Amino acid sequence: MSDDKPQRRRSTRAVRRLVLEIVGWVLVAGGIAALVLPGPGLLLLVAGLAVLSEQYEWAERRLEPVKVMAYKAAADGVQTWPRxxxxCTGALALAAVGVVWGIRPDPPAWWSLDDDWWLLGGWGTGATLILSACIALGFIVYSFRTFRGVEDPEGAAERKALDED
Structure with a gap:
């Protein structure tokens, strides 16, 4: 019976490592996709690299530069009212698209594929878009409160990223 505990600890560690690895890679892949699609790409990349950095030195080395880029983008995005x-308009538009996607209105006349292919995913996809919009709005508010009116926003972003470690 005493040999059972070490075996159970090893298998628990292996399962934990596998779960963390899957979560980390999903976040990294989602972050890369969200760099070109609507969503918080740099935030997801930072989160994924943070998870993977617990197990991999290469992820730990790349985490800091990506975190600095995310803070710089946040600082830069709130320096002028047009930005x-x-x-905010982009985030609200993304939320509106999420609502429309969830409601799934009838396909337009120009839609040439089968009706089942119109707005795939329904509320699952719509909720993801709405969640992305909420995260974006939250990050805009955070960035505004942290970096708006700062004399050197780029320097403040670097200090903020380095202070979190």
């Missing part, structure tokens, strides 16, 4: 308004 703030454009960011």
């Amino acid at each position: 703030i308004i454009a960011s």
